[in-house]
Amino acid sequence: MHLIESGNVAAATGVKLSRVQVVAAYPITPQTPLTEKLSEFVAEGSLDSEYIPVESEHSAMAVCIAASSAGTRTFTATSANGLLYMNEQLHWAAGARLPIVMCVVNRGIGAPWTVWNDHQDSISQRDGGWIQLYANDHQQIIDTVIKAFRLAETVSIPVMVCYDGYLLSHTYMPFDTPDQDKVDSFLPAFNPINKLDPENPSNFNSVTLPDVRPDVRGNMAPGYMEIRHGLHQDMRRSMDVLQEIDQSFFEEFGRGGNPFLEPYRCDDADHVVVCLGSLSYHMRDVIDELRAEGTAVGVMGVQLYRPFPDQAIVDALAGKRSVMVFEKALSYGNQGALYADIKSALYTCTERPLICNHILGLGGREIKTKHLYDAVKQSCENPETMGDTPRWIGLKCQDNG
């Protein structure tokens, strides 16, 4: 069935089709219509789920941690400062290996107060042990939510599904809604690897000493470092799992095929633009225009940001003349986080492209196609002169750079 609806409704529909059992969320712009829709589904009886209203995002994640520990399929959603308010609990959820799925409807972070879109919120959480997937349109939002539950539950790692506030959350697009019975066979009921069980009591995540030590039965129990190493290893291994899940989704629903990176006109390109989220689709207009003028340029969207698909990045970008990373976020005092990650991945490659960084659209600053066109054209014409310092696009009231 096709719907013409907002990105938030696409997300809510994906959550409903995933038969989530517990939702705990606190409304925040631009996520609010997503949680409102879920509460409507629960109220009208079309979603058999506990909807737990909470007094804050910290509590929302705490409830999700408890519900997931009890072995239920659990969902929440937030944006910006709400995500930051969860911060301590986010790290807990990852360390405790709870397969919670959360939509992050990307919004800039205050201060100064902003409600508009950029990627600083989810980017600031890249090192916490959550898997991060970015959706570029409404179809990808609903599909990614369904895939995210299967991924999280297979690898026991929580997953963020990130999509752009307003640009996707509040705009209307047609998208296909998968049939419930097909989703049910793609995503079987949650069978937790570990859960709270009164028949078999366990302590979870109590004080864990620096070194390994025998447990009450004399078996050697892992120390903190073994547990954290396990999280890292499982994050890295989850890339293969995501590939399998994407393939199985493709076979069932006919969509997908690019779970890590989504290249557009990159095969014969000399220059490649890289970005996160809907910006990579906006950029396609610019690519088409420059292609028509004879510039061999393509764009690549990054769908999977954590774990970082470094090998896929190298395979896609080695041998290109230049790479331009456009970002709606920044590691303050350094460079764009995505830029630094891509540069780091390319360090070992022998045919290393020239690389530059553009910062744009912070706090919802309008990104005009003309701005993108000028920046890409300039970077393609003189890639040697671009340098390592991030260039700010659309900055007013002062000199650019």
Next chain:
Amino acid sequence: MKNDDFGCMISKSEPGPGDGGRTGSWRVQRPVIDLTKCIPAKTGKAACFTCWLFCPDAVVSKTIPPKIDYVYCKGCGICAEECPSGAISMEDESSFIHDIMKENK
């Protein structure tokens, strides 16, 4: 320590005395039950057990009379605080030095 499957390398343990080590050595004060005041001891009935309920380390037994496992009791004093008949007093651990030396032999 095996790492064959996802999510197996977690902090999970069976609850039981000794999971935190022999915590009795942390004790500065020792709870002592006066059986002439203790409700189950006095009445011979399985009643009250407030000390058993409140003990955060599960070292008080639900028996007549209740017994405290001093190998693991940290001496937090919650049982003494909660006992409705004032049957539990906290006494200086040093006054039990002879008992402790006997235990360690």
